Amino acid sequence: MARIELARGARRNERESNPDERAETLRGASSGALAHRGPIALLEVGASAGLCLYPDRYSYSYDSTRIDPTSGPSTVLLECETTGGPPLPTALPRIVWRAGLDLNPLDVSDAADALWLETLIWPEQTERLARIRAAMDIVRSEHPRIVQGDALVGLPALVAEVPTGVTLVIVTSAAIVYLPPDVRATFIDLVGSLDARWISNEGRGIVPAAAAAVGEAEPPEAGQFLLALDGHPLAWAGPHGQRLDWLPQIAPQT
Numbered sequence: 144m145a146r147i148e149l150a151r152g153a154r155r156n157e158r159e160s161n162p163d164e165r166a167e168t169l170r171g172a173s174s175g176a177l178a179h180r181g182p183i184a185l186l187e188v189g190a191s192a193g194l195c196l197y198p199d200r201y202s203y204s205y206d207s208t209r210i211d212p213t214s215g216p217s218t219v220l221l222e223c224e225t226t227g228g229p230p231l232p233t234a235l236p237r238i239v240w241r242a243g244l245d246l247n248p249l250d251v252s253d254a255a256d257a258l259w260l261e262t263l264i265w266p267e268q269t270e271r272l273a274r275i276r277a278a279m280d281i282v283r284s285e286h287p288r289i290v291q292g293d294a295l296v297g298l299p300a301l302v303a304e305v306p307t308g309v310t311l312v313i314v315t316s317a318a319i320v321y322l323p324p325d326v327r328a329t330f331i332d333l334v335g336s337l338d339a340r341w342i343s344n345e346g347r348g349i350v351p352a353a354a355a356a357v358g359e360a361e362p363p364e365a366g367q368f369l370l371a372l373d374g375h376p377l378a379w380a381g382p383h384g385q386r387l388d389w390l391p392q393i394a395p396q397t
């Protein structure tokens with residue numbers, strides 16, 4: 144039975160069988176928690192199962208700094224080591240609207256999809272398995288809205304739904320790498336034309352402005368993502384959100 148479910152999951156996710164999928168809570172959480180004050184509308188492009196849509200429902204430990212949701216400690220604790228003194232938030236963002244957009248969304252309420260996400264974790268990584276199960280429990284209870292659609296084609300309609308008087312925060316995490324370069328460039332232009340902030344957590348060459356700003360600099364560890372706000376690089380980020388190496392030469396964007 145499990146094998147049948149797994150095969151179903153694998154088939155549904157042919158395009159995204161990237162092991163980085165398993166890291167989405169950590170990545171989204173670290174960037175989401177660092178970003179903004181005030182009420183925000185959170186829109187993730189390439190949201191997959193929506194685990195990054197709930198940064199306000201997780202607890203965080205940045206070195207010795209602990210941040211919990213207003214309702215108290217979460218069943219999900221995301222731990223991150225930092226260097227370079229990132230301006231850590233004292234509270235989690237107040238999210239008043241949220242939605243995801245994905246070409247091939249997953250549904251944590253679907254047993255095969257949930258199993259697929261678990262399967263992307265190596266067997267010996269029992270802590271991560273427990274964490275993603277706890278995160279899926281949270282997301283399942285929230286019934287996330289994840290619209291099926293292409294990043295470029297689907298974004299304007301979703302943005303049009305955002306309530307007025309809030310800051311729209313668009314997040315892309317290991318997502319726009321899948322767009323062909325010309326489409327990616329058009330997507331970046333589109334995001335830049337919106338009244339929105341854009342948090343990107345992508346490979347170093349994927350957001351050209353951020354890549355140009357870091358130049359030849361190398362991340363402390365191979366394979367780190369470049370975390371950027373509106374195309375301005377902020378930090379090197381561990382691919383599983385496990386570390387954040389703040390870039391001292393770049394003024395934090397607020």
Ligand SMILES: C[S@@+](CC[C@H](N)C(=O)[O-])C[C@H]1O[C@@H](n2cnc3c(N)ncnc32)[C@H](O)[C@@H]1O
Pocket residue numbers: 158159161163164165166167168170171188189190191192195244245246247248292293294295315316317318321322
């Ligand atoms: C590697 S996963 C990243 C998921 C999550 N954001 C994370 O950080 O782990 C890439 C996601 O991008 C989605 N995707 C790929 N091409 C897309 C497109 N053209 N439009 C919308 N989503 C796309 C995939 O379906 C997949 O869910």
